[in-house]
Amino acid sequence: MEVSEFFLKLLVIIISAKFFAEVFSYLKLPSVLGEVIAGIIIGPSLFGFIQPEATFHLLAEIGILLLLFEVGLETDVGQIIKVGVQSTMVAITGVVAPFFLGFWLTYYIFDLALIPSLFVGGTMVATSIGITVRVLVDLKMQHTRVSKIVLGAAVLDDVIGVVILAVLYDFAVKGTVSIADTARILAFITAFLLLAPIIAKLFVPTLARLSSISRTKGMVPTLIVSMILGLAIISHKVGAPEILGSFAAGIALTRRFFLPLGATIEHYSHELAGKIEEGMKPIIELFVPIFFVMVGVSINFRVIDVGSSAFWNFALALTVIAIIGKLFSGLWVSGGWNKKLSTGIAMVPRGEVGLIFAEVGRRSNIFDDSIYAVIVFVVAFTTLLAPLALRYVMRDGE
Amino acid sequence: MEVSEFFLKLLVIIISAKFFAEVFSYLKLPSVLGEVIAGIIIGPSLFGFIQPEATFHLLAEIGILLLLFEVGLETDVGQIIKVGVQSTMVAITGVVAPFFLGFWLTYYIFDLALIPSLFVGGTMVATSIGITVRVLVDLKMQHTRVSKIVLGAAVLDDVIGVVILAVLYDFAVKGTVSIADTARILAFITAFLLLAPIIAKLFVPTLARLSSISRTKGMVPTLIVSMILGLAIISHKVGAPEILGSFAAGIALTRRFFLPLGATIEHYSHELAGKIEEGMKPIIELFVPIFFVMVGVSINFRVIDVGSSAFWNFALALTVIAIIGKLFSGLWVSGGWNKKLSTGIAMVPRGEVGLIFAEVGRRSNIFDDSIYAVIVFVVAFTTLLAPLALRYVMRDGE
Numbered sequence: 029m030e031v032s033e034f035f036l037k038l039l040v041i042i043i044s045a046k047f048f049a050e051v052f053s054y055l056k057l058p059s060v061l062g063e064v065i066a067g068i069i070i071g072p073s074l075f076g077f078i079q080p081e082a083t084f085h086l087l088a089e090i091g092i093l094l095l096l097f098e099v100g101l102e103t104d105v106g107q108i109i110k111v112g113v114q115s116t117m118v119a120i121t122g123v124v125a126p127f128f129l130g131f132w133l134t135y136y137i138f139d140l141a142l143i144p145s146l147f148v149g150g151t152m153v154a155t156s157i158g159i160t161v162r163v164l165v166d167l168k169m170q171h172t173r174v175s176k177i178v179l180g181a182a183v184l185d186d187v188i189g190v191v192i193l194a195v196l197y198d199f200a201v202k203g204t205v206s207i208a209d210t211a212r213i214l215a216f217i218t219a220f221l222l223l224a225p226i227i228a229k230l231f232v233p234t235l236a237r238l239s240s241i242s243r244t245k246g247m248v249p250t251l252i253v254s255m256i257l258g259l260a261i262i263s264h265k266v267g268a269p270e271i272l273g274s275f276a277a278g279i280a281l282t283r284r285f286f287l288p289l290g291a292t293i294e295h296y297s298h299e300l301a302g303k304i305e306e307g308m309k310p311i312i313e314l315f316v317p318i319f320f321v322m323v324g325v326s327i328n329f330r331v332i333d334v335g336s337s338a339f340w341n342f343a344l345a346l347t348v349i350a351i352i353g354k355l356f357s358g359l360w361v362s363g364g365w366n367k368k369l370s371t372g373i374a375m376v377p378r379g380e381v382g383l384i385f386a387e388v389g390r391r392s393n394i395f396d397d398s399i400y401a402v403i404v405f406v407v408a409f410t411t412l413l414a415p416l417a418l419r420y421v422m423r424d425g426e
Numbered sequence: 427m428e429v430s431e432f433f434l435k436l437l438v439i440i441i442s443a444k445f446f447a448e449v450f451s452y453l454k455l456p457s458v459l460g461e462v463i464a465g466i467i468i469g470p471s472l473f474g475f476i477q478p479e480a481t482f483h484l485l486a487e488i489g490i491l492l493l494l495f496e497v498g499l500e501t502d503v504g505q506i507i508k509v510g511v512q513s514t515m516v517a518i519t520g521v522v523a524p525f526f527l528g529f530w531l532t533y534y535i536f537d538l539a540l541i542p543s544l545f546v547g548g549t550m551v552a553t554s555i556g557i558t559v560r561v562l563v564d565l566k567m568q569h570t571r572v573s574k575i576v577l578g579a580a581v582l583d584d585v586i587g588v589v590i591l592a593v594l595y596d597f598a599v600k601g602t603v604s605i606a607d608t609a610r611i612l613a614f615i616t617a618f619l620l621l622a623p624i625i626a627k628l629f630v631p632t633l634a635r636l637s638s639i640s641r642t643k644g645m646v647p648t649l650i651v652s653m654i655l656g657l658a659i660i661s662h663k664v665g666a667p668e669i670l671g672s673f674a675a676g677i678a679l680t681r682r683f684f685l686p687l688g689a690t691i692e693h694y695s696h697e698l699a700g701k702i703e704e705g706m707k708p709i710i711e712l713f714v715p716i717f718f719v720m721v722g723v724s725i726n727f728r729v730i731d732v733g734s735s736a737f738w739n740f741a742l743a744l745t746v747i748a749i750i751g752k753l754f755s756g757l758w759v760s761g762g763w764n765k766k767l768s769t770g771i772a773m774v775p776r777g778e779v780g781l782i783f784a785e786v787g788r789r790s791n792i793f794d795d796s797i798y799a800v801i802v803f804v805v806a807f808t809t810l811l812a813p814l815a816l817r818y819v820m821r822d823g824e
Contacts, residue, residue, distance in 0.1 A: 029480065310707075317644075
């Protein structure tokens with residue numbers, strides 16, 4: 029890509045994202061939906077000006093890391109633990125129900141082969157943590173109890189989604205599943221989730237010291253971005269999604285974070301906390317929308333053969349199952365039906381994770397183009413519908 | 427490139443840049459030199475961990491845009507105009523002397539063909555505005571008179587460099603030079619330089635208004651980055667270097683900027699100015715070092731055949747000429763020899779512009795590998811030497 033072409037495309041991405049985000053915000057709709065729609069408009073579905081190119085994909089990945097960092101920063105671990113049981117039940121149900129319903133529909137009703145059917149089940153699993161979190165923030169609901177439950181569940185869900193992808197892929201290639209391998213991955217991820225925030229926390233005094241003795245400009249953003257990247261890389265190494273690393277980095281820097289050994293770790297100053305917030309805010313604000321635009325760019329509606337009734341039968345049936353499966357998960361939440369429904373809906377968007385699953389399926393010839401198109405439809409529909417439905421259900425506040 | 431590989435490489439780039447910048451700063455040397463050396467170390471010259479890859483090259487280009495924006499922001503146009511005549515003379519001498527000396531050496535002494543000799547002359551022309559400006563900032567000399575002269579001269583120099591490249595390339599391909607084409611490019615660039623800051627300035631009230639009515643986060647950094655990218659794209663379209671566009675964007679937002687029609691344009695508030703500074707600072711601090719690291723990565727010392735005496739004869743002769751040619755340019759500066767010398771030295775680093783020239787020469791088979799290696803040596807030597815020499819000459823302050 030030429031430099032001037034890159035500049036132009038980047039300009040179109042950030043301007044269209046901002047424009048549609050503002051419009052949606054003005055219409056009292058979640059602005060994240062505007063960003064995804066900007067991507068659909070400038071992407072291959074409509075104008076085709078931006079393709080799912082490697083460079084923008086990489087910038088988008090920085091965006092989602094930064095978003096999860098920001099979410100981590102505002103997460104009160106104590107409260108997450110308090111709703112931990114409910115989160116876990118929501119996550120497990122949100123994995124099991126859509127997986128088996130998706131598999132059942134594909135294998136028994138639509139008569140596909142075993143491996144593609146399992147993969148379709150797999151694409152039903154992972155909630156798009158990015159979409160869910162941004163919608164909650166856009167609706168200013170991020171501090172409600174439902175939000176804590178959903179956040180915990182979405183994180184767990186993402187972990188389970190990655191493990192299922194690994195297991196299914198292994199099964200597709202080798203024809204067997206190694207319980208030992210799966211257990212090892214799960215053990216690594218659990219260890220990482222428990223240790224990462226503590227390690228990151230231990231790094232804070234060094235950060236404070238380096239930032240105070242630094243003779244060059246920009247020490248704080250450089251070190252924070254480095255910490256986010258470093259933990260994302262480690263997270264990937266242990267087999268977990270990279271965003272877990274940046275989430276852990278955020279949690280480590282929460283002011284409300286308490287450790288059992290809290291007394292021995294010098295808590296960092298208000299001044300440093302202010303520097304971190306100030307220093308990261310513009311970077312986060314610049315990169316995060318690129319992620320959501322690229323989600324929209326990745327959804328290519330042109331792969332869908334709108335005239336085919338076979339397509340519509342399968343696509344609509346799978347969409348219903350994708351929604352119902354996740355709505356079940358909300359049943360575990362204590363409180364009124366409103367809370368159960370909100371939780372279920374918040375778990376519905378499949379976003380980028382479903383697309384990754386579909387891409388892996390297509391590239392390894394497990395999916396043909398028609399199944400791929402069905403998945404794209406389900407992902408697009410759940411991603412676009414959930415924010416709207418959530419805004420409708422949650423508008424009374426909680 | 428895999429996402430995790432991208433994260434790792436990005437981490438290595440920003441951490442090594444920060445580390446060497448700090449070390450150099452501690453040694454009271456310009457930190458920019460540390461960043462270039464970080465690039466040489468992690469690049470193909472030594473560890474080969476980072477190659478001159480497209481993605482990082484593009485991120486580096488954002489870095490140099492942002493640096494020139496920042497420089498523009500701190501530039502007092504009135505003072506630049508005050509030293510305009512001296513700047514212009516410095517720029518012209520800094521183009522003419524190295525071009526003809528380089529051509530003469532290559533054509534008459536080392537007996538190369540006409541086109542390669544002209545191209546070698548061309549690589550001698552353009553001062554690396556990035557290196558020069560950063561060194562002046564690192565040495566806290568950016569507000570001296572010498573700095574104003576050098577800044578104006580380096581900008582002009584860069585424009586002339588691009589025009590010469592276009593003309594020489596045309597000559598190499600077609601065998602003729604169109605005076606009309608050249609004049610048109612020059613006219614476009616001049617018009618752009620005069621109009622761009624005014625257009626950008628007219629955009630400020632819109633910026634202020636949008637930022638105050640915005641319902642989403644991050645309006646200020648988004649609009650500023652968009653403005654920088656937009657002007658860079660226009661700059662490229664009229665045939666000028668892209669950094670001129672971002673420099674113009676910076677100048678437009680200077681608080682000290684005065685227009686003849688200043689009375690009719692509402693000057694923007696202190697509050698907005700604060701938001702712009704706060705919002706852009708971390709983004710600038712994150713991206714700018716990537717540029718200088720990539721300058722180091724682009725300098726591949728391995729292309730140099732250290733055992734060849736032919737190489738050393740040509741490389742050392744050309745280096746001497748590259749330095750002397752630019753030192754001549756300082757003679758126009760009024761004041762003591764110290765000022766003349768500082769100006770001349772500040773114009774010496776060829777950096778990325780020389781490398782672009784060399785790359786164009788190599789790709790179009792005008793340069794063979796041995797001439798290319800000589801140019802790489804000259805670029806590396808002038809880029810690394812000038813900051814050190816400048817620090818030595820300027821240490822007494824001005």
